[in-house]
Amino acid sequence: MIIISLISFAIQDKLGDPVQQMVGMTVSQEERNQIRDELGLNDGFFLQYWRFAKGAIHGDLGTSYYYKEPALNVILEKLPATLELAFCAIVLVVIVATPCGVLAAIKPRHILSRLLMVISSVGLSVPIFIIAILMVYIFSIELNIAPSFGRGQTKEVFGLWESGLFTKDGLKHLLLPSLSLAIALMPIFVRLIRAEMMEVLQSEYIRFAWSKGLSARRIYFKHALKNTMLPVITVGGIQAGTLVAYTILTETIFQWPGMGFLFMDAVSRVDTPLVSAYLIVVGGIFVITNTLVDLIYGLVNPTVRLASHGL
Amino acid sequence: MKKKVIIVCCLALLLWNKATATTLKMAFDADPISLDPHEQLSEGTLQFSHLVFDPLLRWKQDSQFEARLATKWERIDNKTMRFYLRHNVTFRTGNPFTAKDVIYTIERLKKSPDFRAMFDTIDSVSLVDKYTVDVHSTYTNPLLLNIMTYVFPMDKAFYQDQDQIVKYGETFASRNVSGTGPFILTERELGNRMELERNPNYWDKNTIGNVDKIILTPIRADSTRLAALLSGDVDFIFPVSPIDIERTKKIKGIQLVTLPSTRILLLHMNQKRRKEFQDIRVRKAINLAINQSLIVEKILKGYATPAGQLSADRFLGHINNLEPEYDLKKALMLMKEAGYEKGFRITMMAPNNRYMNDEKVAQAITAMLSRIHITVDLKTLPKAQYFKEFDNRSADIMMLGWQSDTMDSNNLFEFIIACPDAKTGLGAYNASEYCRPYIDDDIRQANREMNPERRIRLMQQIERTIYNDAAIVPLYWQSLTWAAKDKVKIRDIVNDQNYPHIGDLFIAE
Numbered sequence: 132m133i134i135i136s137l138i139s140f141a142i143q144d145k146l147g148d149p150v151q152q153m154v155g156m157t158v159s160q161e162e163r164n165q166i167r168d169e170l171g172l173n174d175g176f177f178l179q180y181w182r183f184a185k186g187a188i189h190g191d192l193g194t195s196y197y198y199k200e201p202a203l204n205v206i207l208e209k210l211p212a213t214l215e216l217a218f219c220a221i222v223l224v225v226i227v228a229t230p231c232g233v234l235a236a237i238k239p240r241h242i243l244s245r246l247l248m249v250i251s252s253v254g255l256s257v258p259i260f261i262i263a264i265l266m267v268y269i270f271s272i273e274l275n276i277a278p279s280f281g282r283g284q285t286k287e288v289f290g291l292w293e294s295g296l297f298t299k300d301g302l303k304h305l306l307l308p309s310l311s312l313a314i315a316l317m318p319i320f321v322r323l324i325r326a327e328m329m330e331v332l333q334s335e336y337i338r339f340a341w342s343k344g345l346s347a348r349r350i351y352f353k354h355a356l357k358n359t360m361l362p363v364i365t366v367g368g369i370q371a372g373t374l375v376a377y378t379i380l381t382e383t384i385f386q387w388p389g390m391g392f393l394f395m396d397a398v399s400r401v402d403t404p405l406v407s408a409y410l411i412v413v414g415g416i417f418v419i420t421n422t423l424v425d426l427i428y429g430l431v432n433p434t435v436r437l438a439s440h441g442l
Numbered sequence: 443m444k445k446k447v448i449i450v451c452c453l454a455l456l457l458w459n460k461a462t463a464t465t466l467k468m469a470f471d472a473d474p475i476s477l478d479p480h481e482q483l484s485e486g487t488l489q490f491s492h493l494v495f496d497p498l499l500r501w502k503q504d505s506q507f508e509a510r511l512a513t514k515w516e517r518i519d520n521k522t523m524r525f526y527l528r529h530n531v532t533f534r535t536g537n538p539f540t541a542k543d544v545i546y547t548i549e550r551l552k553k554s555p556d557f558r559a560m561f562d563t564i565d566s567v568s569l570v571d572k573y574t575v576d577v578h579s580t581y582t583n584p585l586l587l588n589i590m591t592y593v594f595p596m597d598k599a600f601y602q603d604q605d606q607i608v609k610y611g612e613t614f615a616s617r618n619v620s621g622t623g624p625f626i627l628t629e630r631e632l633g634n635r636m637e638l639e640r641n642p643n644y645w646d647k648n649t650i651g652n653v654d655k656i657i658l659t660p661i662r663a664d665s666t667r668l669a670a671l672l673s674g675d676v677d678f679i680f681p682v683s684p685i686d687i688e689r690t691k692k693i694k695g696i697q698l699v700t701l702p703s704t705r706i707l708l709l710h711m712n713q714k715r716r717k718e719f720q721d722i723r724v725r726k727a728i729n730l731a732i733n734q735s736l737i738v739e740k741i742l743k744g745y746a747t748p749a750g751q752l753s754a755d756r757f758l759g760h761i762n763n764l765e766p767e768y769d770l771k772k773a774l775m776l777m778k779e780a781g782y783e784k785g786f787r788i789t790m791m792a793p794n795n796r797y798m799n800d801e802k803v804a805q806a807i808t809a810m811l812s813r814i815h816i817t818v819d820l821k822t823l824p825k826a827q828y829f830k831e832f833d834n835r836s837a838d839i840m841m842l843g844w845q846s847d848t849m850d851s852n853n854l855f856e857f858i859i860a861c862p863d864a865k866t867g868l869g870a871y872n873a874s875e876y877c878r879p880y881i882d883d884d885i886r887q888a889n890r891e892m893n894p895e896r897r898i899r900l901m902q903q904i905e906r907t908i909y910n911d912a913a914i915v916p917l918y919w920q921s922l923t924w925a926a927k928d929k930v931k932i933r934d935i936v937n938d939q940n941y942p943h944i945g946d947l948f949i950a951e
C-alpha cells in the first residue's frame with residue numbers, strides 16, 4: 132500500500148498542472164503562481180509527500196479540487212454504483228459462462244460448442260468499447276428498449292447506499308453497461324472452464340465414477356465442475372484487476388456515475404488528490420479480493436486447508 | 443353522444459398538456475465547476491450564469507446589445523457611463539434588485555482572479571439613485587459595454603460577508619446561489635446532474651420561452667452524447683463531433699444548428715527557438731504551404747471557416763479581402779531563396795482533446811509542411827498537459843485556439859501578438875516570441891480610441907502588419923454545432939459565444 136501511495140503520488144506531476152485547469156485562459160502567470168503557493172504545489176516532492184502521508188494515516192487522502200470535498204468521501208459515494216455494475220457483470224458471467232464452458236467441454240464436437248468457441252475468440256479480440264457502442268446502437272437507438280447512458284432512478288437501500296438494483300428504471304439502465312462488461316470477461320472464462328473441465332474429465336477419479344455407474348449429471352456437475360472451479364477462481368481473482376480496468380471504459384462510454392468515470396474525469400481535470408485517492412482505494416480493493424480468493428479456495432478445495440496443517 | 447365524448451377527451455388532453463411541465467433534458471460536454479459565477483471564467487460558468495442570473499446586457503445573434511437588467515445606458519463623459527436599471531425585479535430569495543447589488547457585483551468581480559484582468563479597467567462604480575449607477579473607467583474605454591456583458595448582478599443581502607472567492611475550496615458562494623435569472627437551481631450532483639426549475643417571478647413576461655424544468659447532464663464522450671439524443675433520452679446536445687454531423691443531418695426529427703464562432707485556431711512559429719523562423723521568407727513559405735481550405739473541407743467537414751487573419755467576420759479588425767493563400771510553388775521558391783532548399787527538422791506540439799479534431803489537423807499540417815521539405819516531429823498531448831508545455835514554449839511550432847472575451851480584435855492582439863511581458867501580462871500566449879514594439883503602441887492606442895472609424899483603421903492596420911509579416915499561421919475559425927429534437931426551437935436562442943439563452947427557448951408540443 133505504501134508503494135502504491137508513493138507511485139500514485141509520484142505521477143501527479145506528470146498529469147499536468149491543476150492550476151491551469153482551475154483558471155481561465157487570461158489569468159496571469161503571477162496569479163497562478165500565487166494559487167500554486169496556496170495549494171503548496173511549489174514545495175518539494177518529499178515535503179508534499181510527507182504532508183500527504185501524514186494525512187493518509189489519519190484516513191485523509193486530500194481534498195478534491197473539483198468536488199471540494201475529501202477525496203475519499205467522493206470515491207466512497209461513487210463506489211456503490213461501480214460495485215453494482217461489477218456485481219451484475221460477475222453474476223452474468225457466472226450464469227452464462229459456466230454452462231457454456233461445461234457444454235463445450237462435455238460435447239466438444241457439438242455444433243453449438245464449436246460456435247461458442249468461435250464467438251468467444253471473436254469476443255476476446257474485439258475491444259470492449261466497440262461492443263459497447265454497437266450495443267448502444269442496436270438496443271437504444273434502433274430498438275429503443277434500453278437507455279443509452281446514466282444510472283436512472285435510484286433508491287436508498289437500508290439507509291446505506293443509493294441503489295439502482297431495486298427500481299425498474301435502474302435495472303433498465305444497468306442492462307447495457309453490465310452486459311458489455313460481462314461480454315468483455317466472458318470469453319476467457321468460457322475457454323478456461325472448457326479447458327480445465329476437459330482435463331478433469333480425463334482424470335482417474337472421473338473414470339472411476341463412470342465405472343461406478345453414477346449418473347452423468349452427478350459426475351459432471353458435482354465431481355468434475357467442482358474441481359474445475361479451482362483454477363477458475365484463481366484466475367477470477369486476477370481478472371478482478373481487468374474488471375476494474377474495464378469498468379473505467381464501460382463507465383466512460385455509458386456515462387455511468389461510478390468510480391471509473393470519476394477517475395477518467397479526475398485525470399482530465401488534473402484533480403490530483405482524487406487520482407491518488409482512487410489508485411489507493413483500487414489498490415486496497417485488489418488486496419481484499421485476492422485475500423478473499425485465497426479464502427474461497429480453501430472452501431472449495433479442502434486439500435489447501437490440509438496442506439497448511441502440515442499433513 | 444359520441445361528439446360529446448370526443449370534445450371531453452380533447453379538453454382533457456388540452457388540460458393535461460397544460461398541466462404537464464415542459465421539461466428540457468440537455469447534455470453538454472461539461473457542467474459548471476462551481477455555483478459561484480466569479481470562480482472561473484469559462485464557458486460552463488457563463489452558460490450557468492445565463493440560466494440562474496441575468497446580465498446587465500447581453501449579445502444578440504446579430505452582434506448587437508440587448509438590454510436585460512439595465513434598461514438603457516448613456517455616456518456621461520469620456521470615462522463615465524450611466525446605467526439605468528430595471529425596476530420590480532427580485533432575486534430568488536425575494537430580495538429586491540437595486541443599484542446596490544450592481545455595485546456589489548462589480549466590486550466582487552474586481553476581486554476575482556479570473557475576471558480581475560478584464561475589470562481592472564473599471565475604476566469604480568458610484569450610486570446615483572436606487573436604480574441608477576455610474577461606471578467610471580480608468581481611461582476612456584471603447585469596450586466598456588462589451589465588458590459589462592459579464593456583470594450578472596448577485597444578491598448582495600444574500601452573499602454579503604460570506605462571499606470569499608476560493609479557487610479550490612468550499613465556500614458559501616460555491617454551494618449556494620441567488621440570482622434574478624429565468625431558472626432556479628433545485629438539485630445538483632456535481633459532474634453528473636443538475637436540475638433547474640422556472641423562476642415563477644421572472645421579470646421578463648414577454649418571452650416565448652416555455653421551459654419549466656431543465657435537467658442538465660454533462661456527457662463527455664461524443665458518441666454517447668449523440669446516442670443519448672438519438673435514443674430520445676435527451677432533447678438538446680452540444681457539441682456534435684464533425685464526423686457525426688453528416689449522419690445526424692439525415693436523421694428524421696433531429697435538427698442541427700451550426701454557427702461560425704470567433705474562436706481562431708492558429709500556429710505559433712517560435713522565433714527564439716529557431717533562427718530559421720526569423721527569416722520572413724520561411725514564415726511566408728510555411729503560410730503558403732498550409733492549405734487551410736483543404737483542412738476545413740476534409741478534416742472539419744466544412745464546419746469551420748478558413749482564416750487568413752485573426753479577427754473573425756464580426757470583429758472590427760476584420761479585413762474583408764484577406765484570404766488564406768495556398769501556393770506550393772511559391773513556397774518552395776521562397777524556401778530556396780532563404781537557403782533552405784533541403785529543408786530542416788522542427789518539433790511541433792498540439793493538444794488532442796481541446797479543439798475540434800485538433801490532433802488530425804496537426805497531422806495534416808505535418809504532411810503539408812513535408813512538401814516544402816520541413817520535417818516535423820509532432821507530439822500531441824491532452825489539454826491538461828499541453829498547456830503546461832505551451833507555457834514553457836516546449837516546441838518550435840505550437841497550436842493555439844483563442845476566443846476573445848470582449849468580442850473584439852484587440853483582445854486577440856494583446857494575448858497573441860503583443861511582445862511578451864510578464865509584468866503587464868501582454869503577449870501571455872505569444873509563443874512566436876514575435877515582437878514589434880510599434881504594434882504594441884497601436885494596441886494601446888486602440889484600447890483608448892473612442893472614434894469607431896479611427897479604431898477600426900488602427901486594428902485593421904495591426905491585422906495587415908501581421909499578415910505582411912507572416913508572424914503566425916492563422917488556420918480557421920471553428921464552428922459551433924448543436925443538435926436537438928425538431929420541436930425544440932434552438933435556432934433562435936443559440937449564439938456564437940455558446941451561451942444559449944434557454945430562458946427564451948420555445949418547445950413545441
